[in-house]
Amino acid sequence: MAIGNFVKRIQDVMRNDSGVNGDAQRIEQIVWILFLKIYDAKEEAWELYHDHYTSIIPAGLKWRDWAVDRKDGEALTGDALLDFVNNTLFPTLKNLEIDEETPMSQVIVRYAFEDANNYQKDGVLLRQVVNVIDEIDFTEYKERHEFGTIYESFLKDLQSAGNAGEFYTPRAVTDFMVKVVKPVLGEKIGDFACGTGGFLTSALQALERQVENSLENREIYNKSVYGIEKKALPHMLCVTNMLIHDIDDPNILHGNALEMDYKDMRKMEPFDVILMNPPYGGSEKDSVKSNFPTELRSSETADLFMNVIMYRLKKNGRCAVIIPDGFLFGTDNAKFNIKKKLFGEFNLHTVVRMPHSVFAPYTSIRTNILFFDNTEPTKETWFYRMDMPEGYKNFSKTRPMKLEHFGAALAWWDNREEIEVDGFPKAKCYTTSEIIERSYNIDLCGFPHEEEVILEPMDLIQVYQEKRASLNDEIDHVLEQITSMLGVN
Missing domain, CATH: 3.40.50.150 (Vaccinia Virus protein VP39)
Structure with missing residues (x-):
């Protein structure tokens, strides 16, 4: 898939939706949808390798349950899709029950949706966006890792x-x-x-070369990075970025x-x-x-x-x-x-x-x-x-x-x-x-x-303020030395 074409297709759809105003909202809208798609792909892998895996996302709310259009006329769209997203999906994910024993791989779902919003008001256009994102196959290693470049497109926009x-x-x-x-x-x-995780992903690329074929090293790799991000949008981008880079348990906190x-x-x-x-x-x-x-x-x-x-x-x-x-x-x-x-x-x-x-x-x-x-x-x-x-x-x-x-x-x-x-x-x-x-x-x-x-x-104002503060301090320091030499209080 051509990543640039992927972004353009989504942006073209969203420009026709009166609820999405400008790049910031457009990016936030793409990111929460993208997060659910990627998280569902991860959960499919966890279910395969862990016999007793239990999802924190309730039945009916996983990507595979409502987002996948099987072309049988049953996929949610229009007002029904908007009602589901606004009145069921978001309220549930924002209020997921977590405690000290909840693994970070599940805590991040609630973190990701704490300050997220659905800006789209047209349910038909929302269905079109969901369908475009669903085209990506995150089980394919090459396509999944190529997709990391989309974050640079987001931030540059x-x-x-x-x-x-x-x-x-x-x-x-x-x-x-x-x-x-x-x-x-x-x-x-x-x-x-950590923002969207640029430093962490650069570090992970260096560590990836050291993992080789060792399962023990892979576990160490999975616990290598830690981040904190104050703002909701870059936090969700970072968590998603970590999942794409095979960090199954992202230790990325939402806070200051x-x-x-x-x-x-x-x-x-x-x-x-x-x-x-x-x-x-x-x-x-x-x-x-x-x-x-x-x-x-x-x-x-x-x-x-x-x-x-x-x-x-x-x-x-x-x-x-x-x-x-x-x-x-x-x-x-x-x-x-x-x-x-x-x-x-x-x-x-x-x-x-x-x-x-x-x-x-x-x-x-x-x-x-x-x-x-x-x-x-x-x-x-x-x-x-x-x-x-x-x-x-x-x-x-x-x-x-x-x-x-x-x-x-x-x-x-x-x-x-x-x-x-x-x-x-x-x-x-x-x-x-x-x-x-x-x-x-x-x-x-x-x-x-x-x-x-x-x-x-x-x-310019910031630079001048810093230079003024620096010069004032230097002047005070020189005056203090002079008065000390003269014995003046």
């Missing part, structure tokens, strides 16, 4: 996602980070703002990883590998900030996620996290203390400066990848600047970043040396003492010759 600092992370970036971190089968891999006291985080099982692109540009309510020590509280969501990572990374564990430029140059009280903790307790060995427009069209804010491990305090940090590939002025939807663009960075990674271009450092190593002298401003190996990027208004 969801232009509004970037408004809250949440957007699709290009596959090239997730694959590069996994390639460098090198997850090993048996390690526990986490993402506390920041809504837990840091003392409780310390008591939880830590992670061997953390891979993340935390949302940034947003802010959390005061009750969430109060979950962290006073000196580490920040109004920036990405800063708070850095705290979560540091509390939940296992001893000798490894992390790769995408952070905006504001974290690098920021020296306000919270950012200063977060970076002080990072350098003082963890080994921040590498910072990769990424070129602009990596996340186009969602945002033009520059981003960076921090690589660190929980082995020892930082002694030195390498900074490496990735320049825009030759022939590219900007990345875009039609010309996105590719893994091959990381080729030079990968070659440098294992053979590190300082690089200078036109008198400016492209790769350079700095000692921790040099960084402390800069008040933990780690805006190093930047982009000196590149044309200034014209940011979107909200992005």
